[in-house]
Amino acid sequence: MAMTSSTRWAASRRRSGDAFRAAAERRGRGSRCLPNMTRCRGLATAAVTTRWLHRGSARRSGCPRSFAGEIVFLGTPAEERGSGKQIMIDDGLFEGIDAALLYHPCDRTHVESAPLASEDVAVTFIGLQAHAASDPWKGKNALDALVLLFSSVGLWRQQLRTDARVHGIVTEGGTAANIIPERAAAWFMLRSPDQGYYDEMKQRFQAMAEGAAMATDTTVEVVYSGGAATMNHNRTIMANVSWVCPTIHPEMSIVDQPTAGHSTAFRDAAAEPRADETTLLAATLVAQTAYDLLADPSLVEAAWREFRTRT
Incomplete structure (x- = not known):
């Protein structure tokens, strides 16, 4: 023009x-x-x-x-x-x-x-609340799922490209120490200078979240928002x-x-x-x-x- x-x-x-x-x-x-x-x-x-x-x-x-x-x-x-x-x-x-x-x-x-290309990622795990001392076997620990996701991300970093980033914080982890958390949430950010590699990172992150949910018998919701391009x-x-x-x-x-x-x-x-x-x-x-x-x-x-x- x-x-x-x-x-x-x-x-x-x-x-x-x-x-x-x-x-x-x-x-x-x-x-x-x-x-x-x-x-x-x-x-x-x-x-x-x-x-x-x-x-x-x-x-x-x-x-x-x-x-x-x-x-x-x-x-x-x-x-x-x-x-x-x-x-x-x-x-x-x-x-x-x-x-x-x-x-x-x-x-x-x-x-x-x-x-870097970047998006906000809201991750929420839903389990089942139960008393942590009297009947923990009746619960499904959403916080365990979140901890497992953070552990997976930590291991993933070894294989990430040196110019890629993934980081997050726990925003919700339960209401009391004697209650198995029914809900746990985190805020992550994924970043990469390469748009194609960034798309691969999103797929991998989604798979890790679903894997953590499967391992803990919980459900997970992963929501992407914002979005900054390279x-x-x-x-x-x-x-x-x-x-x-x-x-x-x-x-x-x-x-x-x-x-x-x-x-x-x-x-x-x-x-x-x-x-x-x-x-x-x-x-x-x-x-x-x-x-x-x-x-x-x-x-x-x-x-x-x-x-x-x-x-």
Whole structure:
């Protein structure tokens, strides 16, 4: 699609809603992607770009003094648990967008990011409740099934590719020590940079869950939700959005030493002066990129040509 007279740019996206809010609030502070930085950067980028355009910051050599275009600021609800961007894509919010630009804080500075294909997996085992001392033989232990699944996952990791991941937590394990649990549940995540291998992982995980249920004479329900795709590196990409339009997803460091993401240390770094400076720098760089796209339609056309060869 050639660029038309109206150019739209998405910085990021957020749709409000109780479901999204609840999903986000269930996660701990260290588990979030520093929204204090990403939101401020997005707002600052949109504001700076708009100001430049209205001022005709076209003092830059070769730039026109007027533009036929639109800047769209979008935030993402439940961007980790709930796959907010995919919901927004399904709702058509990225239709007509010529380029999507996003920055993310990191412990390194680099142009491309490589997120893994990922889904949330809710696993629930149902057994039969009984008194654990007086008549345990009458029960069917759902927690035993869940423990067996975790053991199976631990053994599976030895044969997984080094770039694949599977991890989970117990969300429900019974009500009392003297009662055989009738219900047990867990939240897992499967990840891989290869979509084909990821599909194989899902099949294997399903088989392990069913095997644990068979071994304990319980039943199991495995529900997949969300769903983040692998990256389509067309000027770098933010996963699902990258398969809809040309997208960039650079990352800039806010720390001096390697620091694990979603850790308390990384969260605390977001409150330091360096993080503020990085946020302002990122907003400026992304705004300059947006300005260049608006000022030079050939850049957008070139990005779309490359995009089509990769999708």
